[in-house]
Amino acid sequence: MTSRAGHDRSISLDAVAKSFDVGGESLPALAATTLDIAPGEFVTLAGPSGCGKTTLLRILAGFTEPSSGSVTVSGEAVQGPGHERGVVFQQPTLFPWLSVRRNVEVGPRFQRVPAAERRARTDHYLEMVGLADFADHRPYELSGGMQQRCQIARVLAGDPDIVLMDEPFGALDALTRERLQGELLQIWRETGKTVLFITHSVDEAVYLGSRVLVMSPRPGRIVFDAPARFGRDGQSVPVEEIRSLPEYADLTADVRRAIYADVA
Numbered sequence: 001m002t003s004r005a006g007h008d009r010s011i012s013l014d015a016v017a018k019s020f021d022v023g024g025e026s027l028p029a030l031a032a033t034t035l036d037i038a039p040g041e042f043v044t045l046a047g048p049s050g051c052g053k054t055t056l057l058r059i060l061a062g063f064t065e066p067s068s069g070s071v072t073v074s075g076e077a078v079q080g081p082g083h084e085r086g087v088v089f090q091q092p093t094l095f096p097w098l099s100v101r102r103n104v105e106v107g108p109r110f111q112r113v114p115a116a117e118r119r120a121r122t123d124h125y126l127e128m129v130g131l132a133d134f135a136d137h138r139p140y141e142l143s144g145g146m147q148q149r150c151q152i153a154r155v156l157a158g159d160p161d162i163v164l165m166d167e168p169f170g171a172l173d174a175l176t177r178e179r180l181q182g183e184l185l186q187i188w189r190e191t192g193k194t195v196l197f198i199t200h201s202v203d204e205a206v207y208l209g210s211r212v213l214v215m216s217p218r219p220g221r222i223v224f225d226a227p228a229r230f231g232r233d234g235q236s237v238p239v240e241e242i243r244s245l246p247e248y249a250d251l252t253a254d255v256r257r258a259i260y261a262d263v264a
């Protein structure tokens, strides 16, 4: 499946800062942050709890307005949410009155994708997340992990140019998580989507990202930014051997140091 051709998939933050008013006090959640993400990058973002990762993602998604600075996505200033940006939240967000299939079909229906293609696309993603047998169930009949997989299928079926994912695999069992990591990487390779992926797992950040960012708290800021291109760029490293590469271990150690520097 290909993403809509000709769309600019870049993300640009220029001195973007965010403070929240809490009890009459202005608390800085995100310090002035400047960041450029090129079209087709798979950026993973790690950092301790409360360092501002979700705030950054919500600003890009158009759900939170920055206190200052400017945000450009797909070449346009962000004014609010947009269909070219698909957002996977930490908690599953599904329409409770729709079946699993109808939930996944929401994007293609909105885009007026012809029925046959819509069905094929929906079947593909239901299969991918292991919910083909639950297509006619309602969300309340699913476990939390299954609801999360349904949310992931729904966002990917909308074929957004930019995918913003907030700890999407955090609630999944290890096997499902590994399988979906592989599927996501494959979709990314095939479509050239731009991905921003928040995770608490250092291994997941290094394994998935073509670029790894680490944030530190009080106030939230990016303290580490490095490329991670194992088995990519024409290197013929089998997937199962990527984690054994010395460079993989080195980057993992660097990311861990960046995260724990502040905690220590």
Ligand SMILES: Nc1ncnc2c1ncn2[C@@H]1O[C@H](COP(=O)(O)OP(=O)(O)OP(=O)(O)O)[C@@H](O)[C@H]1O
Binding pocket: 020, 021, 022, 028, 029, 047, 048, 049, 050, 051, 052, 053, 054, 055, 056, 220
């Ligand atoms: N709506 C809000 N009102 C007040 N404070 C907020 C709000 N949203 C976030 N914050 C504060 O901003 C800071 C950053 O929160 P954020 O959710 O972005 O962190 P995070 O890195 O995503 O954390 P986690 O990994 O636990 O999800 C925290 O101190 C949080 O309490």
